[in-house]
């Protein structure tokens with residue numbers, strides 16, 4: 061499996077002459093991008109080769125860019141056009157034409173000196189600058205970029221830089237941001253050893269092996285509810301005029317800000333948790349067991365929205381699962397930790413002790429998120445039950461006729477708060493403590 065990572069480097073402030081040379085290219089590039097994107101959307105052109113064939117001669121006549129910019133701008137255009145057409149197909153496009161807000165210059169292996177990457181200049185204080193040569197209308201100019209720790213990590217860990225680099229301009233500071241993409245091929249190890257199974261839902265993530273179960277309270281559901289309250293208040297207080305129900309410009313800005321903030325916090329937490337989990341699995345020499353999520357999961361929920369509000373509330377518990385699973389998968393691949401997906405059907409409806417099937421919780425139990433077995437009386441947090449069942453410790457065979465064995469389920473259990481995830485190896489340390497008990 062191939063993983064890719066984007067790394068952003070900032071340049072030093074550039075001289076006026078250099079910045080103008082880039083700006084010149086940027087302005088022409090933006091102009092071309094705008095009209096070609098309109099054309100591509102109108103005519104549903106989805107191949108950059110086709111687009112280039114149609115326009116290459118005209119572009120060369122009317123503009124004076126180094127020719128490879130005509131290649132990359134066509135790729136940029138087609139990427140945007142495809143995205144827009146897809147939105148339109150789903151009925152999510154808010155405008156007739158795509159709106160181009162941010163433009164970055166797409167470079168290929170000819171427009172910067174890709175083959176000589178990485179070249180450094182040593183500064184007096186021992187620090188290094190990464191130098192890349194950029195082709196402009198005034199010839200090649202050198203861009204001094206400030207590499208950081210992460211950049212060196214990828215470089216030293218054998219990640220390869222890709223030829224496609226994007227440049228964004230910060231006009232006020234006469235700087236550029238360079239977006240490098242690194243990629244690396246990883247082997248996918250086959251499952252072996254122990255199993256560490258993980259149950260995800262909005263307010264907590266539970267996981268464990270035979271000896272212990274841990275629940276991390278993420279409160280992502282609460283976070284979502286908190287921010288949706290904030291958003292509701294904004295919607296109520298920032299209206300155009302005094303009667304209409306549309307948020308004002310400031311209101312829209314605030315809404316966007318809070319939406320973004322919620323997303324950032326969720327993603328940050330999920331990433332950390334994924335990393336800690338994979339660290340733990342590596343340490344335990346375990347295979348991670350995750351629930352299979354249907355591919356069109358989110359769409360399915362949206363479709364159901366009007367029909368079944370209660371169902372929606374249940375399903376909301378799982379929102380963000382796709383993202384979380386993606387983070388876990390990527391980290392697992394990077395760390396060489398094997399991963400399996402299992403069908404979660406009934407994982408929280410089977411009694412882990414006696415195997416009683418389809419235990420339907422009553423309303424009270426559902427509210428408290430407890431599992432109670434009507435056959436053998438076993439009771440436990442529902443999410444821990446899911447973990448146990450995912451572990452497959454207790455095959456889903458009907459054993460209800462046999463007398464339950466008292467000690468058959470006895471892992472140590474612990475509930476922890478999410479802020480502990482900030483510390484490296486925190487889950488490993490905790491699990492070691494639990495295993496000694």
Ligand SMILES: [Zn+2]
Pocket residue numbers: 411412413414415416433434435436437438
């Ligand atoms: Zn039971």
